[in-house]
Amino acid sequence: MNIASFDDLLQAARSQPEPQRLLFVFANVELPDKPTAEQRAAFEAGRGGSLAPVMCVDKSPAELPDFATLVGESEQFGQSWALVFAAALSGHNGRAPADSDIDKALERMVASIKGGAIGSMIPFDRHGQVLMLNGG
Template sequence: MSGEFTKLLEAAKQQDQPQRLLMLFARAEGDEEKASNGSHETGTVTPLMCVDKLPEEIDSFEALVKEADAIESNWSFVLIAGLGGIDGEAPPTEAADQYLNQMANDLMMGQDLSGYTILDRQQSPVILQAN
C-alpha cells in the first residue's frame, strides 16, 4: 500500500541535493472536552524522541514504526522534515541536532507546524493547531 510516507520518501530521493530526514515522535493526550463541532479534539502534545535518517536507511513506514516502538511505543504521531545536503553530500547526523531541537521547541511552544509533514501511526496526515 502506497501511503503518505512512501510519497515523502520518494520525493526526498528525487531532490537535487541528498536529504536527511528528521523525525520527531510525539504523544497526544486528549482532553475530555470536544470542540463544539465535534470534528477535532483538544489536548496536549509531548515530544518523546527524535531520529534522523537518510531516505535509503528506511525500508518502509511499517519498519520505522517497528523501530520506534522498540524504543517507545506510546507515540501518537511523527513530525517529519527534510534537511538538504550541499555539493552532492547528505548532511551529517551532527547537523541534524539543532533542527531536531527546533522541531521539539516548535511543538512545545505551539509554533506554526505547517512546514512539517505530520503522520499518525496509520500513515494518515495530521493537522495540529495551537489554541
C-alpha cells in the same frame, strides 16, 4: 509535489538532487497542565490536547523502505506515541548534512512542537497518513 502519505515523502526525498536526511519527532497528545472543563471534555472526545514530544530520530531515505519500518524501529524504544512529525534536511555539494546540523534541526523541531508551531512539519498518524492539525 503534494505529500498525502509517508510513501509520498519518501519519493520526494529520494528524488532530490542533494542527499537528504529525514527528521522525525514522535509525539503523544496529552491534557494541558490545569485543563479547563471544556479542554478535558474535548480531550476525552478525541479533540484537542497538548503535543508532547517523546523521541526523535533521523534517517536517510535509503535506510527507510516504508512507514512500517519506522514504526517497528520506534517500538524498540518502548515509548508510546500518537503521531510523528517529519521534515527533511538537505545536504550540499553531494554531501549529507553534518551531524551537528541534524541535531540542531531536531532540537528546533522539538521546541516548535512544544510551542505549537507545527506548520513547517508534516504530521503523520500511526498508519502513515498525513494529519491536518491546527497550528502555526
